[in-house]
Amino acid sequence: MFLEFFNLREQPFGVSPDPRFLYLGPGHREALASLYYGIEANRGFLSLVARPGMGKTTLLFHLLAKFSHTARTAFIFQTQCNSREFMRFLLAEIGIENEVNDFVRMHEQFNRCLVQEARAGRRFIVVIDEAQNLDASVLETVRLLSDFETPQAKLLQIILVGQPSLADKLATPGLTQLRQRITSLSGLSPLTPQETACFIEHRLKVAGHTGASLFSAEALYLIAEASEGIPRQINNYCFHSLSLACATRQRVVDTDIVEEVLNDLDISRFLSEVETPASMSRLVSTGVVNPDSISESDDQVVEKRTAAPKSVLSSRKVSKDSLSPAEAVQHMRDVTRLLNNWRSGVEHPSD
Numbered sequence: 082m083f084l085e086f087f088n089l090r091e092q093p094f095g096v097s098p099d100p101r102f103l104y105l106g107p108g109h110r111e112a113l114a115s116l117y118y119g120i121e122a123n124r125g126f127l128s129l130v131a132r133p134g135m136g137k138t139t140l141l142f143h144l145l146a147k148f149s150h151t152a153r154t155a156f157i158f159q160t161q162c163n164s165r166e167f168m169r170f171l172l173a174e175i176g177i178e179n180e181v182n183d184f185v186r187m188h189e190q191f192n193r194c195l196v197q198e199a200r201a202g203r204r205f206i207v208v209i210d211e212a213q214n215l216d217a218s219v220l221e222t223v224r225l226l227s228d229f230e231t232p233q234a235k236l237l238q239i240i241l242v243g244q245p246s247l248a249d250k251l252a253t254p255g256l257t258q259l260r261q262r263i264t265s266l267s268g269l270s271p272l273t274p275q276e277t278a279c280f281i282e283h284r285l286k287v288a289g290h291t292g293a294s295l296f297s298a299e300a301l302y303l304i305a306e307a308s309e310g311i312p313r314q315i316n317n318y319c320f321h322s323l324s325l326a327c328a329t330r331q332r333v334v335d336t337d338i339v340e341e342v343l344n345d346l347d348i349s350r351f352l353s354e355v356e357t358p359a360s361m362s363r364l365v366s367t368g369v370v371n372p373d374s375i376s377e378s379d380d381q382v383v384e385k386r387t388a389a390p391k392s393v394l395s396s397r398k399v400s401k402d403s404l405s406p407a408e409a410v411q412h413m414r415d416v417t418r419l420l421n422n423w424r425s426g427v428e429h430p431s432d
Contacts, residue, residue, distance in 0.1 A: 083327035090289030094320040098136075100143035102287050104280040104312075109140055112267040116144055120152075120206060120238050124264040125227055128241045130248050131269035134313030137242055140269075141208050152204035153194075160214040164222040167215075171207065195229050195236040206238045213243035217255055224259040271310030274302055280312065281319055295323065296334045303339045318342055 084092065093102070105113065112129060119127040131137050145154045155174040162170065168187040172179045177190055198205045209215070209223065229236045241247065241263070251260045272280055278301045285295060296304070300322070308314035321342040322334045331338065344350075 083323045086327040086330075087290065087295060087323065087332075089285070092320075093284040093288035093290070094316040094323070096316070098139035098142050100139060100146055102284050103136070103139050103143045104276075104283045106272055106276045106280070108268075108270040108272075109136065112269055113140055113144060115265050115267045116141075116240065117147065119265040120144075120148065120204065123235050123238070125235045125237075126239050126241065126259070126263040127265045127267075128247070128251075128263050129267045129269070130243060130245060132271075132311065133244055134311045135269040135271070136312045137269065138210060141210070141240070141242060145206065145208065148204060148206060152206050153198045154206045155208070157207065157209045158211065160209065160211045160219075162219065163216070164219050167219050167222060191226075192229055199236050204238060205236060206240070208240045208242060210242045211244075212241040213245075213247035213250060215250075217250070217253070220250070220256060220259055224262065227262060272305070272312065272315070273310060274305035277301065277305035277308065277310055277315055280315060284316075284319075293333075295326075295332075297336065299336045300334045300339045303336055303343075307339075307343050317346070321346065 084090070095102075103109070116127055116129065129137055129141070141156070145152075145156070148154065153175065155171060157167075157170055157174060159166075159170045165182055165184055165187075168184065168191070169179060169182075172187060172190060175194060177194065179187060179190065181187075195205055207226075212220075215223070223239065223241075226237060227235065227239060241251075248266075250256065251263070278296075278298075281296060281301065281304070282294065294301075296319075304315060304318045304322070308318055318339065322338050325338050325342060326332070326334045329338070
């Protein structure tokens with residue numbers, strides 16, 4: 082472990098959503114303020130939408146910590162469930178034992194808890210993470226929870242958190258009533274190169290680092306570029322860079338170290354080989370061509386079926402070492418399209 086080598090008290094680039102390490106850049110600060118004031122104003126439904134790895138969960142833990150003395154909170158992670166299971170998860174999260182599956186009974190139990198908290202002058206905040214996984218029927222159940230209110234105020238604040246597909250789901254006609262109840266919609270943008278450098282230095286400082294930076298300016302820029310400003314990726318690259326620097330007894334992470342880490346973590350190195358022209362002869366044995374249905378007069382057709390893919394694929398040399406992940410994906414799409422065109426020509430040959 083590199084903590085002793087770099088004189089750090091704790092791991093600065095861990096995977097747990099520790100609010101102490103939250104870096105509040107302009108985008109994260111704006112989202113936090115929007116959620117905070119939405120709760121303070123008793124706005125009911127709020128939403129936070131961002132790409133994976135942007136720090137949504139860490140931001141929410143930081144938000145809930147601000148209300149730890151004035152609100153009852155529940156954080157729901159299990160979102161691949163039906164409505165009855167969702168209610169059971171919710172009750173369990175707030176410490177209510179429930180051994181029955183009666184949906185009405187569970188609603189009554191939850192309502193009593195809301196009323197008790199309201200009488201005690203406390204808010205009730207429910208955060209639903211990975212909400213894009215909820216079925217429409219469960220989202221309708223969530224909407225009905227907002228009906229718990231008094232003439233003066235909402236008894237419950239609900240924050241729906243998810244990836245961009247959550248916005249797609251909320252935009253469907255069947256969820257119009259829920260969408261109309263969402264009074265605040267926040268997002269998180271990737272960090273700029275400058276923000277990435279500040280993000281890294283902030284986490285190192287929280288972990289106990291003092292003195293000159295552990296990363297060269299060029300290394301910081303390379304990490305910002307490779308990570309696309311996504312905090313989870315930044316953490317991953319920094320962790321492995323410091324580990325490699327420690328192993329090689331280097332006190333400062335330079336571009337050579339970062340480049341080696343990027344290469345080690347490049348998943349495209351382990352992708353399956355693209356099918357080569359020589360292996361296309363296996364089309365006959367795998368069912369594309371049925372040898373039992375071919376007569377001697379069909380030799381030209383057989384030659385066409387087995388040779389066509391070679392001519393199609395020979396126009397583009399495949400080397401997984403020379404293709405980026407995006408280029409590899411595009412190449413596979415090109416191959417699929419060309420093969421489909423070829424098969425269509427074999428099945429419906431021109432006269």
